[in-house]
Amino acid sequence: xxxxxxxxxxxxxxxxxxxxxxxxxxxxxxxxxxxxxxxxxxxxxxxxxxxxxxxxxxxxxxxxxxxxxxxxxxxxxxxxxxxxxxxxxxxxxxxxxxxxxxxxxxxxxxxxxxxxxxxxxxxxxxxxxxxxxxxxx
Amino acid sequence: xxxxxxxxxxxxxxxxxxxxxxxxxxxxxxxxxxxxxxxxxxxxxxxxxxxxxxxxxxxxxxxxxxxxxxxxxxxxxxxxxxxxxxxxxxxxxxxxxxxxxxxxxxxxxxxxxxxxxxxxxxxxxxxxxxxxxxxxx
Amino acid sequence: xxxxxxxxxxxxxxxxxxxxxxxxxxxxxxxxxxxxxxxxxxxxxxxxxxxxxxxxxxxxxxxxxxxxxxxxxxxxxxxxxxxxxxxxxxxxxxxxxxxxxxxxxxxxxxxxxxxxxxxxxxxxxxxxxxxxxxxxx
Amino acid sequence: xxxxxxxxxxxxxxxxxxxxxxxxxxxxxxxxxxxxxxxxxxxxxxxxxxxxxxxxxxxxxxxxxxxxxxxxxxxxxxxxxxxxxxxxxxxxxxxxxxxxxxxxxxxxxxxxxxxxxxxxxxxxxxxxxxxxxxxxx
Numbered sequence: 001x002x003x004x005x006x007x008x009x010x011x012x013x014x015x016x017x018x019x020x021x022x023x024x025x026x027x028x029x030x031x032x033x034x035x036x037x038x039x040x041x042x043x044x045x046x047x048x049x050x051x052x053x054x055x056x057x058x059x060x061x062x063x064x065x066x067x068x069x070x071x072x073x074x075x076x077x078x079x080x081x082x083x084x085x086x087x088x089x090x091x092x093x094x095x096x097x098x099x100x101x102x103x104x105x106x107x108x109x110x111x112x113x114x115x116x117x118x119x120x121x122x123x124x125x126x127x128x129x130x131x132x133x134x135x136x137x
Numbered sequence: 138x139x140x141x142x143x144x145x146x147x148x149x150x151x152x153x154x155x156x157x158x159x160x161x162x163x164x165x166x167x168x169x170x171x172x173x174x175x176x177x178x179x180x181x182x183x184x185x186x187x188x189x190x191x192x193x194x195x196x197x198x199x200x201x202x203x204x205x206x207x208x209x210x211x212x213x214x215x216x217x218x219x220x221x222x223x224x225x226x227x228x229x230x231x232x233x234x235x236x237x238x239x240x241x242x243x244x245x246x247x248x249x250x251x252x253x254x255x256x257x258x259x260x261x262x263x264x265x266x267x268x269x270x271x272x273x274x
Numbered sequence: 275x276x277x278x279x280x281x282x283x284x285x286x287x288x289x290x291x292x293x294x295x296x297x298x299x300x301x302x303x304x305x306x307x308x309x310x311x312x313x314x315x316x317x318x319x320x321x322x323x324x325x326x327x328x329x330x331x332x333x334x335x336x337x338x339x340x341x342x343x344x345x346x347x348x349x350x351x352x353x354x355x356x357x358x359x360x361x362x363x364x365x366x367x368x369x370x371x372x373x374x375x376x377x378x379x380x381x382x383x384x385x386x387x388x389x390x391x392x393x394x395x396x397x398x399x400x401x402x403x404x405x406x407x408x409x410x411x
Numbered sequence: 412x413x414x415x416x417x418x419x420x421x422x423x424x425x426x427x428x429x430x431x432x433x434x435x436x437x438x439x440x441x442x443x444x445x446x447x448x449x450x451x452x453x454x455x456x457x458x459x460x461x462x463x464x465x466x467x468x469x470x471x472x473x474x475x476x477x478x479x480x481x482x483x484x485x486x487x488x489x490x491x492x493x494x495x496x497x498x499x500x501x502x503x504x505x506x507x508x509x510x511x512x513x514x515x516x517x518x519x520x521x522x523x524x525x526x527x528x529x530x531x532x533x534x535x536x537x538x539x540x541x542x543x544x545x546x547x548x
Contacts, residue, residue: 001164001168002139002164002167002168002171003168003171003172003253003254003256003257004168004171004172004175006253007171007172007175007176007179007250007253007254008175010179010249010250010252010253011175011178011179011182011250012179012182012183012250013182026171027138027139027171030139030167030168030170030171031138031139031140031141031167033167033204034139034140034141034144034163034164034167034207034208034211035140035141035144037207037208037211037212038141038144038145038148038163038211038212039144040471041148041211041212041213041214041468042144042147042148042149042213042214044214044215044464044467044468045148045149045150045213045214045464046149049460049461049464050460050461053351053352053455053456053460054352054354056352056455057349057351057352057354057452057455058352058354058357060345060349060451060471061345061346061349061354061357061361063208064341064342064345064346065342065346065360065361067170067204067338067342068338068339068341068342070171070174071171071174071200071334071335071338072335072338072339074171074174074175074178075174075178075331075334075335076178076179076182077178077179077181077182077327077331078181078327078328078330078331078332080328080331080332080335080371082367082371083332083335083367083368083371086339086363086364086367086368087335087339087364087368089360089363089364090360090361090363090364093356093357093360094357094360094361097354097356097357112147113144113147113148113149115147116140116143116144116147117140117144119140120140177334178331181327181330181331182327186323186324186327187323187324190318190319190323190488190489191489191491193318193489194315194318194486194488194489194491195489195491195494197314197334197482197486198482198483198486198491198494198498201478201479201482201483202479202483202497202498204475204479205475205476205478205479208471208472208475209472209475209476212468212471212472214464214468215464215465215467215468215469217465217468217469217472217508219504219508220469220472220504220505220508223476223500223501223504223505224472224476224501224505226497226500226501227497227498227500227501230493230494230497231494231497231498234491234493234494275438275442276413276438276441276442276445277442277445277446277527277528277530277531278442278445278446278449280527281445281446281449281450281453281524281527281528282449284453284523284524284526284527285449285452285453285456285524286453286456286457286524287456300445301412301413301445304413304441304442304444304445305412305413305414305415305441307441307478308413308414308415308418308437308438308441308481308482308485309414309415309418311481311482311485311486312415312418312419312422312485313418315422315485315486315487315488316418316421316422316423316487316488318488318489319422319423319424319487319488320423337482341444341478344445344448345445345448345474348445348448348449348452349448349452350452350453350456351452351453351455351456352455386421387418387421387422387423389421390414390417390418390421391414391418393414394414
């Protein structure tokens with residue numbers, strides 16, 4: 001349960017894009033940020049952590065890009081489309097790279113935390129791309 | 138919907154504290170982080186933003202302390218109780234201060250975003266205090 | 275005085291780009307992150323804070339994008355050019371937008387903290403663009 | 412070279428504590444944040460990364476606590492001593508734990524990046540403790 005929808009609904013201004021698209025993107029960013037931090041740590045806890053260095057790195061990067069993007073989008077008072085686009089593009093790319101890496105380990109090594117994390121990444125990548133369409137080019 | 142529970146459930150190690158307490162604390166931290174970023178921005182969007190400087194500041198501080206704490210707790214492989222305690226204590230205090238400030242504006246100025254944010258802060262303060270008990274002194 | 279150069283020099287791997295360009299970019303990102311957090315707060319402390327809402331917002335966004343980018347670049351073990359490019363492009367844009375906004379207040383309102391912050395933003399924008407050239411398209 | 416001193420000097424308000432102590436603490440926090448992110452990555456790049464899991468974790472935690480604390484201290488307009496104390500105490504503890512861990516590897520395994528990072532951690536721990544004295548109990 002999160003308060004993101006209520007926070008957008010009670011904002012004194014008008015959301016700069018479709019509110020449902022905005023809320024889903026903010027929620028997906030914070031969720032993916034947590035999943036990626038947890039997946040980096042779960043990979044570190046695996047016996048074959050040495051084979052998961054790229055996954056750990058993609059997860060750490062993605063986690064931070066997601067929080068940053070979730071915060072940029074949460075700022076609606078002086079929303080700047082160029083800033084939102086730049087953050088969303090970086091976030092979609094971080095989620096794509098991290099999702100692909102996690103997906104690989106979910107399939108090859110049967111790593112369940114990577115499967116869950118890949119799911120969070122793909123959801124966030126999709127939400128960022130939808131927000132990008134909503135912001136306009 | 139968040140993936141926090143699934144991420145803890147699929148971690149290769151054993152959670153350093155009761156899993157339900159841990160998951161609720163992580164979810165509350167990331168939720169409160171988002172609410173506080175959004176509330177700082179909503180306050181900035183109010184006509185009387187000049188009267189909300191303390192609220193904006195408490196929200197910005199609380200938002201970052203919450204993400205940091207949510208990440209520290211998400212790291213279970215080499216969980217260090219002394220680190221967890223330090224982060225949880227700072228987070229409980231940040232949430233208490235921010236929650237009180239938001240509560241005041243919810244009552245005095247009827248600010249709905251402050252009411253929602255105060256709710257997220259109190260939930261997170263409670264979750265941090267329960268996690269503190271679970272970690273042990 | 276920072277330890278960034280020593281950290282890159284003692285890394286077990288080889289930097290993925292010219293070390294001087296990398297170090298300057300990392301240092302500029304962390305410096306700009308601090309300046310922007312401080313400038314957002316200084317703007318909030320001005321009597322005419324109500325006229326500085328866009329500046330506060332650009333500063334908050336830029337501060338976080340800068341830390342995230344500084345961390346992405348600090349990760350050299352499994353350096354992924356596509357991730358670095360995405361972060362650097364977002365950061366150059368955040369610094370450009372924030373630098374222009376701060377520059378305006380430095381000139382029109384004679385705000386010294388905005389002048390200093392604009393300097394940090396322009397330095398970081400330049401460093402990101404040089405790192406982008408070094409990473410390759 | 413950083414702009415932290417100029418940012419504090421040009422702030423419209425009066426610093427809530429001795430300016431030199433404040434500036435050194437802010438600079439040390441952002442420096443330590445970068446060193447710890449870089450050290451976590453350098454440890455991951457070592458052949459015996461599997462033996463450095465605790466060091467990687469302490470570094471990741473310390474890096475985030477440091478940025479958060481550096482930002483909390485950068486906010487001087489509505490400075491709240493209770494918030495500053497909570498952040499500084501968490502940061503001093505994070506730096507102590509991370510500094511001890513890095514120091515161990517600097518000595519036992521002759522890891523140069525851990526030696527540099529331990530230096531950044533000890534400087535930041537000291538700066539946090541001095542800022543704590545300046546804030547008052």
